[in-house]
Amino acid sequence: MTNSVYIHIPFCANICTYCSFCKFFYNEKMVSDYLNSLEREILDTYKGETLQTLYIGGGTPSSLTLDELKRLFEILKVFKLSDTCEFTIEVNPENIDLDKLKLFKENKVNRLSMGVESTLKNNLEYLGRCHDFNLVKEKINLIKSVGITNINVDLIYALKNQSLKDLETDINNILSLDITHISTYSLMIEEHTKLYIKKETNISEELDYLMYNLIRNKLKEHGFNHYEVSNFSKTGYESKHNLVYWNNEHYYGFGLSASSYIKNVRKTNTSSFNDYLKGNYVKEKEILNEKDILSYALILGFRKITGINKQEFLDKYKVDILSLYNIKDLIKEKKLVNDLDNIYISYDKIYIENSILINFVGD
Ligand SMILES: C[S@@+](CC[C@H](N)C(=O)[O-])C[C@H]1O[C@@H](n2cnc3c(N)ncnc32)[C@H](O)[C@@H]1O
Ligand code: SF4
Structure with missing residues (x-):
């Protein structure tokens, strides 16, 4: 059974220096064309299963205007959601507001994931982010004010010139937000990003290792359960959607560059905007034999700390x-x-x- 859906919204109001995800500068016409094609892909593929998890990622879903988000939710009405469905949307601090949050809440969104990345000015500049920690605090409170209390924050560490002390400040600041889930990523300098073009390099492995240990020790001290290599949660707030991936369960993936795993087929959608609009959704199909399925089960399953x-x-x-x-x-x-x-x-x-x-x- 396939009870999970990932949907990719590939638009951002600002392009970060490290990001190699499939995304485009926000553009009204592109969003409108994209949503039409997304609707067609969903209607062509979804078989009516009841969903236990629905995840809208990006890109930056919150970069869409209120009307565009309303259109997105109209498209999503086709999905049957179970009463306990975990429904997550990724947001950035600078483009989430009360009206969008109320719309999320009305449409059964019950989990938000915010890219905070760092709370320090020089790091945020290095990463090309356009928010500061005051805005993050304000927006986290706004999210809670509409009754959405299951909140993840993403943190990036191992940045140039970052000290262990700086990282500790980031962790303390993030802990002060009183949220339920924290994802932490060591900075990867990916091809075709601004950092790569500027020939930036990674910090030493020794420091990276110390930083990883600092994160896991500190978060554990503060009641977070380290349940996957990069993920920490308060008890009961593990990401159900990501656990679908790590448990090698089936899921639909809709939108540019999205992946799906259904029966014994793993598919990856095209990253070409034009192909996607033409309805040529799929780029790669991998048909798995029994051995492949076991290999995926081990590689994904051992990412969980309890294995x-x-x-x-x-x-x-x-x-x-x-x-x-x-x-x-x-x-x-x-x-x-x-x-x-x-x-x-x-x-x-x-x-x-x-x-x-x-x-x-x-x-
Ligand atoms: C799909 S991205 C985007 C979410 C959202 N648009 C944002 O920027 O906050 C999810 C997360 O992956 C992490 N990430 C993306 N690129 C990375 C990189 N090159 N190195 C480490 N972490 C990265 C960031 O923490 C980011 O928030
Ligand atoms: S990190 Fe997020 S906001 Fe920044 S460019 Fe990538 S998807 Fe967009």
């Missing part, structure tokens, strides 16, 4: 996880921990997680 439940794995895939790849060796090497119920990456090895996950790629 993979052995019995659930057996029930779902009809195979003993301990018989796969070199899992037994990795347990002997103490890279994986095999407890009564679960297998997971040893907590002190999470930082080198990718070097462990590579064992489960291909044959």
Whole structure:
């Protein structure tokens, strides 16, 4: 069953220096054409399942005007939402306001994700962000005032000239917002971004590692559960939508560059605006065999700090996880921990997680 939907809104009012996501400068005509094509794609594909999670990401969904957002919600009316559906929208501090928030609330949005990234002026300038921490505080209070209390904030660390002290200030400021979820990302200098063109480089691995430890220790001290490599939440506020990905469950992806996983097919949509408007939605299709499905299940499942439940794995895939790849060796090497119920990456090895996950790629 497919009970989750991701929708990509590829417009931003400002383009950040580090961002390689599929996005365009906001343009009224483009938004109108895009929403028409998005509606066609959804109507052509969605089979009427009841959704447990709906996630509108970007880009910056909140860069759309109130009328454009109303049109978006009209399109979304086709989806059947379960009573407990987690419905998330990504927003940026500078373009979210009370009218948009009231519209979200009326349309059953119950979770917001805000790109805060840093709370310090020099970092925000480096990242090309156009907000400050006062605006963030104001907008978080506004969000709470309409009754949406499940709020995620994104933080980027490992920035040029950033000290551990600076990072600690960012963490303290973010904790002061009294929110339910925090996603933290080490800065990646991606091709085709302003930082890449300016030949900016990453900080040292040693400092990056210290920063990762600072984040996880501090957030844990403040009652956040570290439940995925980059994600922390108050108990009960884990992102249900992202857990669909990590649990290798099925989901629809609509919009430019969106991915979907349904039955044994993973698809990625085109990033070409013109192709998308013409209705040529899909760019790549990967048909998975049994081995591929298991490989995805391991690579995604081990991103969770509690790893993979052995019995659930057996029930779902009809195979003993301990018989796969070199899992037994990795347990002997103490890279994986095999407890009564679960297998997971040893907590002190999470930082080198990718070097462990590579064992489960291909044959
Ligand atoms: C889809 S993006 C956009 C969300 C929203 N438009 C915003 O900017 O706040 C989600 C998050 O990915 C993270 N991110 C994007 N590019 C990154 C990069 N190059 N390195 C590290 N984190 C990145 C940022 O924290 C960002 O908020
Ligand atoms: S980080 Fe967010 S706001 Fe900035 S360019 Fe990327 S999608 Fe747009």
